[in-house]
Amino acid sequence: MAAIVNVNGRVSDQEHAVISVFDHGFLYGEGVYETLRTYNGQSFLFDRHMRRLRTSSAMLALPVPLDDAEIARRFRDTMHAAGLGEGPDREAYIRILITRGVGELSYDPAACPTSSVVVIVKPHVAPPREVFEKGVTVALVPIVRNHPGSVNPLIKSNNLLNNALAMQEAFRRGGYEGVMRNYRGELAECTQSNLFVVKNGVALTPTIESGLLPGITREFLFEVGADVGISVRDAVLRDEDLFGADEAFLTSTTREVVPIVQVDDRKIGSGRPGPVTQALLEGLRRKAQALTRTPQPTGKST
Numbered sequence: 047m048a049a050i051v052n053v054n055g056r057v058s059d060q061e062h063a064v065i066s067v068f069d070h071g072f073l074y075g076e077g078v079y080e081t082l083r084t085y086n087g088q089s090f091l092f093d094r095h096m097r098r099l100r101t102s103s104a105m106l107a108l109p110v111p112l113d114d115a116e117i118a119r120r121f122r123d124t125m126h127a128a129g130l131g132e133g134p135d136r137e138a139y140i141r142i143l144i145t146r147g148v149g150e151l152s153y154d155p156a157a158c159p160t161s162s163v164v165v166i167v168k169p170h171v172a173p174p175r176e177v178f179e180k181g182v183t184v185a186l187v188p189i190v191r192n193h194p195g196s197v198n199p200l201i202k203s204n205n206l207l208n209n210a211l212a213m214q215e216a217f218r219r220g221g222y223e224g225v226m227r228n229y230r231g232e233l234a235e236c237t238q239s240n241l242f243v244v245k246n247g248v249a250l251t252p253t254i255e256s257g258l259l260p261g262i263t264r265e266f267l268f269e270v271g272a273d274v275g276i277s278v279r280d281a282v283l284r285d286e287d288l289f290g291a292d293e294a295f296l297t298s299t300t301r302e303v304v305p306i307v308q309v310d311d312r313k314i315g316s317g318r319p320g321p322v323t324q325a326l327l328e329g330l331r332r333k334a335q336a337l338t339r340t341p342q343p344t345g346k347s348t
């Protein structure tokens with residue numbers, strides 16, 4: 047099914063969703079975004095996504111012209127128009143983008159008095175079952191993750207060239223994802239997900255100081271780990287930690303926990319999804335269901 051789009055409050059099908067070429071989001075890549083999904087029709091971890099959206103936009107001095115209640119309302123309106131978020135097998139993918147808005151060709155933010163707000167809703171499509179059952183091969187790519195002193199990876203920016211170039215390289219090598227290092231050569235994250243390795247029963251993920259997007263799923267997994275009795279911690283990680291791991295996996299909102307069984311031509315651990323990865327995936331799904339089982343009038347889970 048095609049997407050339904052809300053552009054500055056106006057809902058339309060994707061063919062009629064338009065934005066000016068003078069929007070600085072288009073001209074200069076000035077904008078931020080969030081990707082959410084629903085469980086049981088509720089925007090999962092809505093409050094955390096809104097916090098990160100506002101942190102990202104503040105780093106660009108980009109005003110978010112709506113409060114959380116109005117954003118939740120736009121999500122509901124757009125989902126309703128798409129016939130999603132209402133009942134089983136109707137889970138939604140939701141992307142919100144805030145851009146600088148329309149203005150003269152100038153880097154001066156004053157040129158754009160009003161930010162643009164776009165909400166894209168389409169059916170949530172989970173990775174195929176075999177991705178979870180067999181695991182995936184990823185590529186360790188030479189494209190370096192943005193230096194935090196340049197375009198800080200803390201910003202969930204619409205300007206995704208760093209990620210796109212790394213993923214192009216991963217595609218060329220037949221990878222499901224691309225793993226990136228930071229400018230110091232330490233492991234950072236994947237192009238669209240966070241990276242974890244498992245050693246001696248402990249799940250480790252690069253520290254925020256390694257220069258990465260603080261994934262909502264990454265953070266949630268610390269809590270899932272506490273629930274299921276698996277230690278989940280952050281640490282500075284290097285290539286040898288990945289190649290010498292017992293297990294590895296990646297996390298994101300839309301992919302949950304995906305086992306990594308091979309990096310380029312090297313097997314990780316047994317070459318099959320491992321028990322720690324499995325327990326964390328199941329724990330995440332259980333917790334997501336538990337948090338969304340009771341319908342919320344706001345249509346969002348916190």
Ligand SMILES: Cc1ncc(COP(=O)(O)O)c(C=O)c1O
Nearest residue numbers: 238239240259261262263298299
């Ligand atoms: C670069 C990057 N890292 C990590 C993630 C995972 O973040 P989250 O768990 O909030 O979806 C994403 C998601 O799009 C991403 O683009």
